[in-house]
Amino acid sequence: xxxxxxIWSKIDEAPALATYSLLPIVNAFTxxxxxxxxxxxxxxxxxxxxxxxxxxxxxxxxxxxxxxxxGNIIKLPNISASVGQLKDCxxxxxxxxxDIPNYPENPANDExxxxxAKYSTCLGxxxxxxLREGNSDxxxxxxxKKFAQNNPHKxxxxxxxxxxxxxxxxxxGDFFGNEKSVTSAKDQKVTIALNGNTLTTIDALEGExxxxxxxxxxxxxxxxxxxxxxxxxxxxxxxLHLKATMxxxxxxxxxxxxxxxxxxxxxxxxxETFKELNVNPNQGMSDLEKKIxxxxxxxxxxxDFLAVLESDSPKLAMVDSDKGxxxxxxxxxxxxxxSMPVVVREGGKQWDRNGDAVECVAVIPDSTxxxxxxxxxxxxxxxxxxxxxxxxxxxxIGLMAQKAEEYGSHPTTFELAEAGTxxxxxxxxxxxxxxxxxxxxxxxxxxTKDIPIKDWVRLTVERTRLENIPAIFWLDENRAxxxxxxxxVDAYLADFDTTGLDIxxxxxxxxxxxxxxxxxxxxxxxxxxxxxxxxxLTDMYPILELGTSAKMLSIxxxxxxxxxxxxxxxxxxxxxxxxxxxxxxxxxxxxxEFLALAESLRFIGQKHNDEKLAALTAGLDAANEGYxxxxxxxxxxxxxxxxxxxxxxxxxxxxxxxxxxxNTELAEKFAPVAKALKENEDTIMAELLAVEGKAQDIxxxxxxxxxxxxxxxxxxxxxxxxxxxx
Numbered sequence: 001x002x003x004x005x006x007i008w009s010k011i012d013e014a015p016a017l018a019t020y021s022l023l024p025i026v027n028a029f030t031x032x033x034x035x036x037x038x039x040x041x042x043x044x045x046x047x048x049x050x051x052x053x054x055x056x057x058x059x060x061x062x063x064x065x066x067x068x069x070x071g072n073i074i075k076l077p078n079i080s081a082s083v084g085q086l087k088d089c090x091x092x093x094x095x096x097x098x099d100i101p102n103y104p105e106n107p108a109n110d111e112x113x114x115x116x117a118k119y120s121t122c123l124g125x126x127x128x129x130x131l132r133e134g135n136s137d138x139x140x141x142x143x144x145k146k147f148a149q150n151n152p153h154k155x156x157x158x159x160x161x162x163x164x165x166x167x168x169x170x171x172x173g174d175f176f177g178n179e180k181s182v183t184s185a186k187d188q189k190v191t192i193a194l195n196g197n198t199l200t201t202i203d204a205l206e207g208e209x210x211x212x213x214x215x216x217x218x219x220x221x222x223x224x225x226x227x228x229x230x231x232x233x234x235x236x237x238x239x240l241h242l243k244a245t246m247x248x249x250x251x252x253x254x255x256x257x258x259x260x261x262x263x264x265x266x267x268x269x270x271x272e273t274f275k276e277l278n279v280n281p282n283q284g285m286s287d288l289e290k291k292i293x294x295x296x297x298x299x300x301x302x303x304d305f306l307a308v309l310e311s312d313s314p315k316l317a318m319v320d321s322d323k324g325x326x327x328x329x330x331x332x333x334x335x336x337x338x339s340m341p342v343v344v345r346e347g348g349k350q351w352d353r354n355g356d357a358v359e360c361v362a363v364i365p366d367s368t369x370x371x372x373x374x375x376x377x378x379x380x381x382x383x384x385x386x387x388x389x390x391x392x393x394x395x396x397i398g399l400m401a402q403k404a405e406e407y408g409s410h411p412t413t414f415e416l417a418e419a420g421t422x423x424x425x426x427x428x429x430x431x432x433x434x435x436x437x438x439x440x441x442x443x444x445x446x447x448t449k450d451i452p453i454k455d456w457v458r459l460t461v462e463r464t465r466l467e468n469i470p471a472i473f474w475l476d477e478n479r480a481x482x483x484x485x486x487x488x489v490d491a492y493l494a495d496f497d498t499t500g501l502d503i504x505x506x507x508x509x510x511x512x513x514x515x516x517x518x519x520x521x522x523x524x525x526x527x528x529x530x531x532x533x534x535x536x537l538t539d540m541y542p543i544l545e546l547g548t549s550a551k552m553l554s555i556x557x558x559x560x561x562x563x564x565x566x567x568x569x570x571x572x573x574x575x576x577x578x579x580x581x582x583x584x585x586x587x588x589x590x591x592x593e594f595l596a597l598a599e600s601l602r603f604i605g606q607k608h609n610d611e612k613l614a615a616l617t618a619g620l621d622a623a624n625e626g627y628x629x630x631x632x633x634x635x636x637x638x639x640x641x642x643x644x645x646x647x648x649x650x651x652x653x654x655x656x657x658x659x660x661x662x663n664t665e666l667a668e669k670f671a672p673v674a675k676a677l678k679e680n681e682d683t684i685m686a687e688l689l690a691v692e693g694k695a696q697d698i699x700x701x702x703x704x705x706x707x708x709x710x711x712x713x714x715x716x717x718x719x720x721x722x723x724x725x726x
Contacts, residue, residue: 003034003608004070006600007062010041011078012702013573014588014643017580019076020706020713021644022590025651026597028726029658032669033616035604037074044079044089045703047122052100059130066133071562072604073131074596077573079702080125080245082252082332084283089702090119096703106278124248129403129410134558135456136398136531137463138538141595144551145393147628152388153547156347156357162381163236164348164359167227168370173219175444176368180433181211181480183487188427192412192445194437195420200411207450209488211481212424212433214416214443220254220365224261227363231314237360238262239317239350241339241373244331246406246535249413250442254365255331256282262316262328266304273297284330309353321355336364337536340373341543347385348377369536375512376540383520386544392519394541395467395526397460398534399485401452401559405531413444446481448530453485455559457492460528464501471526472514474533476507485530508533550592555599563603568592577701579638584691584712586643587634594624594650615666619657626653644688648719652677669726676722687716 008023010016019039027037040058049055065071079085087103094100103119104112140148158164171177184190184204192199192212204210231238240258244251259281260267267274267281277291285305292298309316309326319325319333327334340362343350349357362377364370380386403410416422422443424433437443464471473489475482486505493503506514515525519541527537542549550568558564573588580586598620605613627633632649634642655677658670677684696712699705714720 003604003610003613004072006030006035006037006597006604007040007065007073008037009062009073009075009078010039010043010046011076012043012045013079014576014580014586015076015567015573015590015593016043016704017577017586017698017709017713018588018590018593018643018647020710022593022647024714024720025647025723028723029616029620029651029654030601032666032726033610033613035601035613042078042127043702044081044085044122045093047126048086048089048093048100048119049098051118051121054098054100059127063130066131066558066562066564067560069561070607071558071560071564072600073563074565074567074593074600075127075131076567076593078127080248081123082244082248082330083123084287084330085332086119086122092700092702096700105280125246125406128246128400129406131564132400132556133402133560134556134564135401135452135459136396136534136538137459137555137557138398138534138552139395140393140542140546140551141553141624143625143628144546144591144595148546148551149389151631155345155385155388155544156349157385158347158380159359162348162359163234164343164361164377164381165236166362166364166370166374166377167223167230168364168367168374169219169223170367171219173216173223174368175213175215175366176479178216178435179211179213179480180435181209181484182424182432183484184208184210184426190427190432191423191425193423193425194414194416195418199414199422202412202445202447204447205449207488209448209481209484210424210432211446211448212422212435212443214422214435214437214441215250215254215366216438217257217440217442218438220257221261223365224258224363227361228262228314231361232312234361236314237317237350237352237358238314238363239327239334239339239343239360240363241334241336242331242365243336243535245335249415250407250444252282252331253415253442255284255328256280258363259284259328262313263305263308266301266308269304270297270301273301282331284333285326285328286330315352315358317350317360318353321351321353324353336369336373337539340364340376340536341540344376344380344540345543348381369508369532371508372512372533372536373540375509376516379513379516386520388545390522391545392521392523392525393545394515394519394537395463395524396534396538397456397463397471397526397528398531398538399448399452399456399529400531400534401455402449404448404452405446407444407446407532410446412446413442416441416443448481448485450488451559453488454492456528457489458496459557460503460526461493461496461498461501464503464526467524467526469524469526470502470504470518471528472511473503473505474508474511474527474529475505477505478507548589550589551595552592553595553599554592563600565596565600567596581696581698583638584694584696585638585640586713587636588643589633590643590646590650591624591627591633594620594627598624612663612666615661615663616658619654619661619666622657623650623653626656639689639692641685641689642692644713644715645685648677648684648688648716651719651723652681673722673726677719680718680722684716684719687718691715
């Protein structure tokens with residue numbers, strides 16, 4: 001019986017470059033045990049070409065694979081595209097000869113509206129809702145945690161009287177405060193309407209939780225104004241933290257209001273010019289600068305923005321101080337689940353225009369997750385920085401199957417065109433929820449189906465029994481959505497034997513305090529959260545504990561029986577690509593891919609009781625430990641061994657382990673490989689380091705030329721010959 005294939009996602013940026021080097025090694029080893037690893041292109045460029053009918057729709061095909069009992073996918077981090085990134089990708093593809101139209105940012109007719117709708121399928125978190133047909137099990141592998149404690153990365157101390165804090169909205173103005181929630185009594189069509197005019201209709205399932213809520217723009221403006229005044233009074237850096245990538249409708253709008261609030265005088269003074277040039281603050285300063293380029297008032301406008309930065313207004317956090325890139329350069333530059341861990345890691349500080357680290361107020365409008373970040377910073381202000389050598393760990397069971405709680409990546413978020421009443425109406429005409437809103441308010445619905453909640457509870461009970469540590473459901477009975485979810489959790493917990501298990505319920509603030517207190521004592525805790533909090537927790541804690549979230553095991557046991565293995569976050573991937581193109585040095589660490597591959601192989605081996613595959617997997621486990629123990633992660637600077645060298649060492653350690661395996665066939669096959677890799681180590685390393693410091697041409701950023709990219713990422717003829725001969 002042939003074993004199932006592993007599908008390796010072809011994606012974007014640094015992890016895509018690393019794949020050109022790593023995948024030939026992976027296939028050489030796995031095919032020895034009868035497993036083939038094949039690629040599927042779900043990169044931004046691949047999705048754009050598919051949307052325009054010029055390529056296969058690989059994402060839809062993978063959407064079918066995750067519904068199969070033997071589905072097995074290794075998903076690397078992909079771009080959750082902003083409008084700016086989408087436009088750049090389209091321009092690159094056009095430059096490569098693809099006959100595709102520009103993205104119509106402001107569609108003027110039905111044809112352009114249809115084109116915008118096609119392209120919009122590529123925006124934001126387009127991949128995750130399709131593939132995540134299971135809930136999330138994220139934790140640090142024991143070897144990774146041990147390595148981090150023995151080789152601690154640097155966490156900068158909080159000042160004794162630190163002024164750092166998080167500001168979030170409170171009361172009834174934000175998504176948290178305005179939320180209402182109902183559970184659908186049956187399968188039915190549900191209509192969302194504004195003043196009786198249909199916005200959209202959805203097919204709700206029996207037992208599905210439907211949440212409606214809105215962000216009051218008036219309250220948002222008031223909040224921004226107050227935080228700017230407070231930042232000035234408290235003498236702290238002002239920074240805005242949103243997620244305009246996943247929450248592709250709501251957060252760019254909130255970003256735009258923040259941009260206007262900080263530079264209020266400039267936007268007021270040049271209102272007519274900005275209207276004439278169709279400036280959209282939601283796209284940030286980089287887009288504004290493109291639109292004013294060559295205009296008679298270009299120099300004056302730039303001088304006015306600079307004057308605000310140089311005035312006695314609060315200082316503004318920078319994305320890149322050397323380049324003068326501010327927090328408002330583009331909506332996707334500051335992504336909260338990557339940026340807030342850095343604020344904590346750096347002792348409550350971000351960088352100002354001079355490149356100095358300065359204490360900040362992190363501005364997070366929506367208190368739904370703002371409360372978590374507020375408590376993280378407050379905990380460190382009160383108790384000091386964490387000790388990497390002794391701190392415990394946070395594991396996470398995340399509710400995300402079947403698009404659960406996918407705020408912003410669904411077609412039920414609207415910027416309201418007029419004031420009035422938004423209604424959510426059942427098939428029989430019953431009004432399930434209603435909301436009084438103003439023009440411009442951001443209204444959204446999120447949905448959580450019944451089957452994912454049942455599976456979430458099952459997974460929680462299983463892991464709690466395996467780990468024998470407390471599991472905390474982060475559910476706030478005073479939040480409408482959480483109250484509905486808790487009813488179901490209580491019912492489903494009764495279906496399991498929970499004797500001897502410590503399973504508790506807490507609101508966000510209490511759960512954060514409980515988890516942090518245990519972490520400071522060196523104790524471990526399971527955080528059982530919804531999807532949005534999962535996103536924030538599984539970057540924050542791993543970055544503090546391990547130095548990066550890319551080193552977390554991220555397993556999605558699919559409800560249909562298969563497995564999806566995610567390899568960590570790609571937030572720093574763009575900088576890695578820039579360095580590689582300039583210097584030939586790729587500092588991306590593929591450990592997330594190594595760990596995901598081991599779990600993927602383990603899943604197949606256990607399901608099919610295959611001894612050879614079990615031996616191959618044990619060999620990879622040993623190689624991963626060797627990689628960590630010998631500190632073979634890529635160096636950050638040119639001239640140091642980089643990502644390509646890390647793949648060589650993985651191959652060497654894997655071959656060594658297999659040569660000593662009890663499986664005779666694998667031992668005989670890999671003994672000469674291990675010998676060749678060891679004997680030729682100096683030659684291979686010299687060949688890999690020979691390209692360091694040299695600019696690389698790979699034919700494109702979003703859509704590289706495969707031949708050029710493979711040549712750049714496989715520069716060692718000696719290593720290639722050994723691997724290709726296996």
